[in-house]
Amino acid sequence: MIAEAGLAALWLAAAMALLQLAMASIGLRARRADVAVAVRPVAVVGGVLGLVSFLCLVAVFMRSDMSVLLVAENSHSAKPMLYKIAGAWGNHEGSMLLWVMVLGIAGAAIALLEKRLEERTLVATLGAQAAIALGFFAFLLLASNPFARVDPAPADGNGLNPLLQDPGLAFHPPTLYLGYVGLSVAFSFAVGALVTRDVGPAFARAMRPWVLAAWIFLTLGITAGSYWAYYELGWGGWWFWDPVENASLMPWLAATALLHSVTVLATRDGLRAWTIMLAVVAFSMSMIGTFLVRSGILTSVHAFAVDPTRGSFILALLALYIGGAMLLFALRVGTVKAGTTFELLSREGALVLNNLLLTVILGVVLIGTLYPIVAQAGGVQLSIGPPFFNKAAGPVALALMMVLVAGPLIRWRRDAWDSLASRLIVPIGAAMLTLGLLVVFARGIGVLPFAGLVVAVGVGVGSLAPLWGRNLRRTPLFTWGMVIAHLGAAVSLFGMASDSAFTKETLVAARPGQTVRSGPFEVTFTGISPAIGPNWSALEGRLVARRGADGTPFPMRPQQRFFANPPTTTNEAAIATRIDGQLYAVLGAQGQDGTWQLRIWWKPFVTLIWLGGALIALGGALSLLGRVWRAGQVERVRAKEARYG
């Protein structure tokens, strides 16, 4: 019964989206204010129905109702409850339902909360959002019904891919989805503004919190995904430029550019057409990412739901939405008035440069990801990996980081070179000092890691500069947010550069009793023992590591886990975190001669990569809080004036 209720709620939610789109169109076209005014409540009802449908799906997963095909295929009654729940969205159908559910909730939130936007633009925005939702409803209901029954019901389910049975990963997809959906809201805003020809600061201020929220979730999602790949896949790396990873990185790059350009539009009324374009591009990137992951068109280590039928459906949606929006953009952008102008050396100028560099990186990643498809069309099989991306995107990213130091120190509208130079003395000095230290102590670590370390220190010091000489308690929260996010970027960069410059890797075929050196550590292999878990059994390597000959010994237990349902082997790395890095051990296969393959890495400061990511997201969150609070304050002052004025 629950499954049927969920399906019914899904159909009703789809009907609400259709109604929402129809009412918005009528309201705008026929200038019927009475019709337009009803769009808001319809959006709220639609959002609630979507939520009900999703909760029904979670319920059938929690009850392990094997008569539902999706549950039978992706769950198992012996699974821990957390993974039963996560199983609801750890598959194609469930994740699409999560997508439309969040989209609906976002629509309801706009309808309830948005007060600053002009009413007509808001109605157009909600109409655009309903149009997006409709496509995904059609996709769910016609091509991938999550509530389909199976008859006869199997005795038990197939289980969830063991690689996904990890608390981090249970929450990784929803985090990314919140980001994607946030970008779809920004997209709807852009389309709404194009429809009513109302592109200006008010529109930018209304759109900004959505972009910011989407960007925070994308940042968190990418950071968590990177850490998951690092400790779960057991290959010791944190980024592989895999198409699935790129699928989440590309929207993030576009959102980062959008975040900065929307600020120019909100504060200085510049970059109007460009901001609209970026909003369209950002959502395009999340759609293209979805398409790449789900169509099976690209080979990836963790692509799922390989299915050309679904691929065609998403491609059609892509053509409809992105093509439609770009057409609308091309037709309407001429009517968007140019905003205010500015000097080359100004905060706006720096933000334009930031946007250009981000766009270049985005272009590099997009080309690298799509090129194999184009080559495939020409009959050539190839894949593009880290060497291309690192070489092509690395230097641009470093240039971007340098702009990041200077940008926040430049005044809006116009500035002078000599006063800027005086403000940059300290960060440049710090960078030079690092350069000197590296030349003396760490020659031959490679050009990119070397430059990365120097720039990271410069940016780290420079990002704090906007706080100098300020009363810290009266500094607005969004300034704090910017400072912390920029500092996070520097911290991340330092971690990445340090990891590629100083990592020590040791690969040995070891016998019990043997001791291996890795960086400053000595690791003794004492033996292998079996281990057992809730739904896996494992071979566990027993290691004792110590720093130097007389350091305190600590145990490490890398495992090879065997899952029965479905039969899979995973590598559980043992990771020991120290203040200056991580010791990372993986147990490999047993050789013919009875030795065991051991792979041990010492990775100095590698944790800074994810700490930086967390700082970036924290900065975003502070900014968002600051903006929302400030907006509320303006609202309160206005209300007061209205009462007494």
Add this chain to the structure above:
Amino acid sequence: MKRWLIWTPFVAFAAVLWVAAAELKHPADRTVRSGMVGKTLPEFTLPPSVPGKPGLDAAAFRSGEPRLLNVFASWCVPCAAEAPQLLALKRAGVRIDAIAIRDKGVDVRRFLTRFGDPYERIGDDRVSAVQLSLGSSGVPETFVIDGRGRIVAQHVGDIRADEVAGILATVRTAK
């Protein structure tokens, strides 16, 4: 902004869409081909997987007669789907050996009783070591080996009914 510049995103997007749509029509061949095709079988010796049936070593493939080497497991669903085709090949006179991957003797025995037994020898590969040395990435996979122990062809995935004739032809020409 120049007029034509405004249209570039749309045109670029249309181009990407066109290529992607064309590619969806004929999905790429994603099977992992072994680099071992055309080379001699690597040396290996595997203990018997089930009682009463000999284990397998590389020397068995140098008898002067082409054979099939089937990589399978009792826990593998496509392997069960493949079983009738292997039996058909056996009836046509093809001699088939197998490697059981990460499996237990009792399970293999049950699998053979249920789906039929086309194999002359079954080697027990507990840790997939031989499988990996063959360049095989999953189950089931089938290799055609000529009489001198050279790998002639590799078939990835389960053998479908309409593919039996092709494999038979490959075996005949491998003589």
